[in-house]
Amino acid sequence: MTKLELLVKVMRDGGWHSTEELVLEVGHRFSATKHVAEKQGYRFETRRVGVRFEYRMVVEETVSKGA
Known part of the structure; x- marks a missing residue:
C-alpha cells in the first residue's frame, strides 16, 4: 500500500x-504525502489544539434531500 x-x-x-497518529500510521513525512493528496484534489482542514495540530480530510457526503 502506498x-x-x-x-x-x-x-x-x-x-x-x-x-502523532499520522506519523505512526503514515510515516514521518506524512505532510509531504498530504501535499501530494492535495495536488490530486483531496481537501484537508487543519486546527490547532494547544501547541499541537490536528488534521482532517474534507469528505463530501452525498445526501439526498427532499421526497
Whole structure:
C-alpha cells in the first residue's frame, strides 16, 4: 500500500487526526504525502489544539434531500 493510500485510508472517516497518529500510521513525512493528496484534489482542514495540530480530510457526503 502506498503512503497516499495509507493517508486516505486513515483520514477518510472525516474525523480529526493528530500529528502523532499520522506519523505512526503514515510515516514521518506524512505532510509531504498530504501535499501530494492535495495536488490530486483531496481537501484537508487543519486546527490547532494547544501547541499541537490536528488534521482532517474534507469528505463530501452525498445526501439526498427532499421526497
